[in-house]
Amino acid sequence: MKKPDYIPDSPGVYLFKDKVDNIIYVGKSLSLKKRVSQYFMQTDQDTKTRALVNSIANLEYMVTPTEIDALILESNLIKEHRPRYNVNLKDDKQYPFIKITVNEEFPRIFLTHRRVQDSAKYFGPYISAWAIRETLKTISRIFKIRQCKKKIRPGVRTCLNFQIGLCSAPCSGMIDKEEYRNAVKSTIQFLEGKNEILIQRLKDMMQYYASQQKFEAAAGIRDQLQAIELLSRRQQVTGGFSDWDAISIAMSDDIACVQVLYIRDGSLIGHGEYTLDVMDASEQEVMSTFMKQYYRDAPIPTEILVDIMPDDPTIIHWLKSISAGKVEIMIPGRGRKKELVEMASKNACSLLKVTHLKQERIEKTGSGVLIELKDILGLEIVPEYVEGFDISNIGGTDAVGSMVVFANGIPDKQRYRHFNIKNVTGIDDPAMMKEIISRRMKWITDTDDTVPDLIVVDGGAQQMNAALKAIQHSGITVPVIGLAKKLEQIYVPGAHNPLILPDTSPALKLLKQIRDESHRFAISHHRLRRSSRLRASVLDNIPGVGKKRKQILLTHFGSLKRIETATLDELEQVHGISKIIANVIYNRLHNNISSKSL
Incomplete structure (x- = not known):
């Protein structure tokens, strides 16, 4: 250019x-x-x-x-x-927020790791997710703010949280709007740090339980107070000379490892470990990049202790602009602060050694297997990016497909995909395989997604040929093989006979892992889809048959079809189904069957 x-x-x-x-x-x-x-x-x-x-x-x-x-x-x-050419923080930890949906008629309160531009109120980010969860429990007990997503339908049955005193049940109309809004305002005041009244109330409750010798309840209140104290150390109100982060970086080749020590009120309360891709960057550049990415969501202390200054002078101004108080970046020369930075440095060096050992192990195991696989299959390139596909159905019903991804011999679960079969009816696994491969190829063409180095399908020659036709029709060039379960035979396009590798072959073990993982992933989605269909059945419309009785019937008979064809005597023999209910079920089902036959 x-x-x-x-x-x-x-x-x-x-x-x-x-x-x-x-x-x-x-x-x-x-x-x-x-x-x-x-x-x-x-x-x-x-x-x-x-x-x-x-x-x-x-x-x-x-x-x-x-x-x-x-x-x-x-x-x-x-x-x-x-x-690709920026220094990227791999362990991009998302610190939690507390979110209150004040824009809703009856707001909800819950923990979230994402802060989006909406009209809700966010509090945080916080270091301790445990403290947030404990405080949410406290808020539920005292203010009874709902956390669920249920629709507001006055008159419906209240949930368990209402019955045990953790929610005021606005979804059932058990509290009026004004009273609930006042509770929300009190919750917001508490989270803003105006919590003296609440803390005093909890102390009174703790003393009362102790005087009544209810020591377990008193201990629970004590834990709540500790959680509130820890939670109060959030970004907006962090202050004082004893709130520090000590940061050190250890670098080698194209990897940098960062250690962050969290010091709050003079105590070391935790640490964070991070790795970055650095690509010839200087230590100062890495420190700058880390701070910009890390403090975008992390709590900002009053002092950031480092062993090397960032090369970007605007960082300190940016940190001050998003923090509620004073912020300073410094290299300590002596004393406790210097000791903390040295401790962070030792831990960063240790993390770097562990990271290198992990990489060496992956290279020895992963790369060698992939090279062996390339040679065995006669591929043009090493298959560093492999996609595995499988089909799952019972008698052609609830048919689904799965796609798993292995990058450098390791599962990349974020790239896994499910497919609901749309265009194939009945039992026809090859046609289903052709459908999901066609849809995958279309997605690659439309979105410029990564083209796999190899596709592995669960099955023999029929499934492999079906996948091959779909790939050829798309115009994309991708090698494909099939792996049959019984004899672990590898089917390759154009080969007269399948390949059979020894059980000890690392390449075969990797292919089996890909095949079995795609099978597991397909089965899990099939079961979920099947159970969802079973939940919506003719039993739902029968008076007296709720979730528990429906489960009893399905467990006893094994399927809806067997329940529909059961005699009255068979229904009466089911443990947990009375004769009256059995008679209602029999009459309703046989009326339905008669209606269908008409």
Whole structure:
């Protein structure tokens, strides 16, 4: 790409894209014009920058009012797109928030790990999810704010939470709107730190239980008070000289390991471990990138103790702009603070060693197996990205398909997919396999998704050929094989006989793992779909037959069809079904059967 003709001399964010329009790098600068021009004018670039510039095919930029705004936008875009040439935080921990849906008629309160732009109120983020859960229990007992998603239908049966005193049951009309809103306001005041009255009330309750020798109840109140105290240390009110984070980074090759120690009120209460892809970045750049990604959601202390300063001076201004109080980044020279940074450094070095050992183990086991698989199957490339498919149904009903993904020999469960069979009726596994492979190929074509290096289908020659036809029809080139269960035979297109590998073969073990995982995933979805269908049955409309009796009948007879054809005497023999109920069931089912036959 040539140097762009015009870029404004303003603060902003720039995005470099490759030839297929993927974002490969996101950066920010006080002057977009000067910063972007440097990429195309410098001759003494490092390896990473040269590779980046050679990959650039297109450029986009966004002007922002200030450099701090650019930093925030840059952090958001890196987190969303995870560009290849940016330093990326792998262990991107989402700290929890408490959310109150004040925009609803009867607001709910619950824990969430995502803060979105809506009209709800959020409190946090918090370090301790345990403290949040304990405090939500306390709020439920005292303010009785609902946490469920039930629709408001006055007059319906109240739930268990109401009966045990954890909810005021607005969904059943047990409390009026004004009274419930007052309870919500009290909850918000508590979460805002105005909790003196509530804490005093809990202390009085604890003393009362102790005086009554109800020590277990008193201990429960004590735990609630401790949870409230811990929860009160949230980002908005964190203050004092003794709230610190100690951060250290250990780097080697293209990996950086980060250790964060959490010190609150002078006590070490926990730690966090993170790894980053760094690609020739300096320690200062890594520290900057980590802080921008980490403190986007994490609680911000008053002091951040480091062993190397970030290279971006705008970070401190950004941290102060999103924190309620004073924030300082410093390299301590002596005393307790220096000891904490040294402790973080030792732990970061230890984490780096463990990370390298894990990578070496994966390379020794994973890469070797994949190379063996490539040679056995005669593939052109090592199958680092493999997709496995299977079909599950009973007599052609509730038919589903599954897709599992193995990246470098390891399951990548975030990429797993289910398919509900739409176009095939009856028992026809090959046709079902062709349908799900066709839909997968169409998705790859429409979305430019990753093309697998190999497709493994559960089954023999028929399933393999069905998959092959779907792939050929799509125009995408992907090698496909079938793995039959009985003799573990590998079916390859064009081969006269299936391959049979020894049981000790690592390649066969990997293929079996892929096949069995796709089978497990298909079975689990099939059972879920089948149980959902069974829950919606003719039994639902019979007076006196609720969830418990329906389960008794299904367990006794095994299927709805057997229940429908059962005689009155057979129904009366079912334990838990009275003669009166059996008679009602028999008459209703036989009326339905008669209606169907008409």
